[in-house]
Amino acid sequence: MIMELDYQSEVPVYLQIRNEIVKGIGRGQIDFGEQLPTVRSLAADIGVNTMTVSKAYKLLDQQGYIVTDRRRGAVVCAKNQMPDFASNEGHRKELILLASEAALGGCSREEFLDMCREAYVET
Amino acid sequence: MIMELDYQSEVPVYLQIRNEIVKGIGRGQIDFGEQLPTVRSLAADIGVNTMTVSKAYKLLDQQGYIVTDRRRGAVVCAKNQMPDFASNEGHRKELILLASEAALGGCSREEFLDMCREAYVET
DNA sequence: CCTTTTGTATTATTTATTATAATACAAAAA
């Protein structure tokens, strides 16, 4: 599994792993129902501790992106079981902050929306 | 100065202060060129340590939102001096992650753009 | 049966971050 990590980033590694997997599912590089690599193999691949990957998987499980099972490993949920976006108040607040920064940073509403449109990849 | 802080949040207090000020400027609640409260008064207002507010001001200064001066205090920059948004790669990556989560979470591209449009308040 | 594999729990340790506290400083303004 390809995974771009930035060890200089202020974003913790386990969160970066979580984010990369979410983007992978969103882009279609990881399929719904697909079995993720085991924590041990992924940890070896990217050169981090087993528990760091486990922490990422646990978070993905808690957020409803995957189901982890001691016996079956980690499996991506079905499309219709993914966590709802519109009802997530945290995401709304993130968008408001980003939009504020955009407005201050010289982006008109339409320019901002163009960037948002570009960020959303149709599957 | 009104400031909503969540001490249960995983976002550090100094970052929340920074974010609230950026949103305040973006919403027009804080004017360009306006003098911000002193670190001591804001710290007393919201009940945190002086250095916590100082850290927020220092970050805002480094990012180009305000100018701090030992003698003149903290002053919001002019509109045309605000940090550029479109060229900020970090913001692009944030948008891509959000868009991925939106796509997985049942938001069509248009629904996602509606949320983005709603988040951007015209001044 | 036995071995392997699974995610995770546990314990210990190290490092970095966050926040508080009390003090101090340089320099402009009053």
Added chain:
DNA sequence: TTTTTGTATTATAATAAATAATACAAAAGG
């Protein structure tokens, strides 16, 4: 001269992040 400004300093405490080594329960494969 005194006050006010942001910030530097030093110390301390609490929390978070990452590593390390080990262990466990339970299913799967042989």
